Amino acid sequence: MNFPSDRVGQIPPYLFAEINKKKAEMIKSGIDIIDLGIGDPDLPTPKHIIEKLAEEAQIPKNLKYPSFVGCSEFKQAVADFYLRQFGVELDSETEVLALIGSKEGIAHIVPTLIDPGDYVLIPDPSYPVYRMATLLANGQYYNMPLTKENHFQPDFEDIPKEILKCSKLMFLNYPGNPTAATVDLPFFKEAIDFARKHLIPIAHDSAYNMVTFDSYKAPSILQVEGAKEIAVEFGSLSKTYSMTGFRIGYVVGNREIIKALSILKSNTDTGQFTPIQKAAAFALNSDQSCVAEYNRIYKDRMTAMLNGLQSIGIEVEPPKGSFFIWAPVPNRYTSAEFVTSVLEQTGVIITPGTAFGPSGEGYFRVSLSVASDRLNAAVNRIKEKVKIAIN
Ligand SMILES: *Cc1c(COP(=O)(O)O)cnc(C)c1O
Numbered sequence: 001m002n003f004p005s006d007r008v009g010q011i012p013p014y015l016f017a018e019i020n021k022k023k024a025e026m027i028k029s030g031i032d033i034i035d036l037g038i039g040d041p042d043l044p045t046p047k048h049i050i051e052k053l054a055e056e057a058q059i060p061k062n063l064k065y066p067s068f069v070g071c072s073e074f075k076q077a078v079a080d081f082y083l084r085q086f087g088v089e090l091d092s093e094t095e096v097l098a099l100i101g102s103k104e105g106i107a108h109i110v111p112t113l114i115d116p117g118d119y120v121l122i123p124d125p126s127y128p129v130y131r132m133a134t135l136l137a138n139g140q141y142y143n144m145p146l147t148k149e150n151h152f153q154p155d156f157e158d159i160p161k162e163i164l165k166c167s168k169l170m171f172l173n174y175p176g177n178p179t180a181a182t183v184d185l186p187f188f189k190e191a192i193d194f195a196r197k198h199l200i201p202i203a204h205d206s207a208y209n210m211v212t213f214d215s216y217k218a219p220s221i222l223q224v225e226g227a228k229e230i231a232v233e234f235g236s237l238s239k240t241y242s243m244t245g246f247r248i249g250y251v252v253g254n255r256e257i258i259k260a261l262s263i264l265k266s267n268t269d270t271g272q273f274t275p276i277q278k279a280a281a282f283a284l285n286s287d288q289s290c291v292a293e294y295n296r297i298y299k300d301r302m303t304a305m306l307n308g309l310q311s312i313g314i315e316v317e318p319p320k321g322s323f324f325i326w327a328p329v330p331n332r333y334t335s336a337e338f339v340t341s342v343l344e345q346t347g348v349i350i351t352p353g354t355a356f357g358p359s360g361e362g363y364f365r366v367s368l369s370v371a372s373d374r375l376n377a378a379v380n381r382i383k384e385k386v387k388i389a390i391n
Helices: 017-028 047-056 072-086 102-113 129-136 161-165 185-198 255-266 274-285 289-311 335-346 372-385
Strands: 096-099 119-124 140-145 167-173 202-205 231-236 249-253 324-328 363-367
Touching (some): 017 335, 047 274, 072 249, 072 274, 096 102, 102 231, 102 255, 129 140, 289 324, 335 363, 335 372
Parallel strands (some): 119 140, 202 231
Antiparallel strands (some): 096 249, 231 249, 324 363
């Protein structure tokens, strides 16, 4: 067979494919599965957003090809949100671009900025799209290890000089998936200083920028003075408003990078369905109490799960954002062994840390995508069925 291309052929099978297969078999044999593997929130999209979508879908001109640079109402809503939330001024026409979900933009920014053989600096562990998009662009990636010791922040000074010389892009992601790590503005300042010194553009993925707890407010990298010279930030409505299926996100920041990305996109897609963009603008412009409510729910689930894990001897510092818990695998197990044994013995699905990069070994990720009673049930099953030596 002379297909697929080497580019596609090198992509490892979809991370959840194996787990999904096992899950399907177990459901078939009547086992009650508790799925803490997926990063898709179970909370419903707020009603006012769905109603707006339905209303906009009744308007004939909204059903035509959308403008390939995105609808200006959506872009203005993003600019207004940045001013309100971060005090960052954006020109909605040149510094904001609508995306078909932020994943689409994250995947397309790579070939926008790198040529075959160039390096992309990637946090390890991280969202797999950074890595796969690099491979699909015939690029190479350098893993920047995120460890508990470095507070899950890359040590920029550890990156070898030869790698820096051929690096054309660096990804960052806070609040982080899978680590749930958060940062404060000084870290972004350090990152921007480093990027400007080495002329390496930064793409900050802020998918969880609004999923935060208590008084913690996630900063935008664009709050750093001069950030717009070298950085863009990806954002999404998926997690904030439980809108994963809508496929709507945005990129903001450096106008030359955004212009280049829009050239690539205008030859690839024709933008998101206008009613979706209008509904997303409405979500950003409306009362934000749904966001606060959802964050309270995630925080309660987080607390329930952290307590449960503690009761089986697994200690995790409470995250300030995201809906993930990044927990150390109990003694002796590898990530894969632990996850497999939990699934087979309890029907609870968790994700092995190694799915997010080699530095994920020794960890597993719990997604808070089910209600607290189910989280408690999951912990109880693990307590009963999986041998964990509490030290
Ligand atoms: C969910 C997620 C995304 C993608 O979000 P969409 O806007 O739905 O494409 C991007 N980055 C991270 C880290 C995510 O977890």
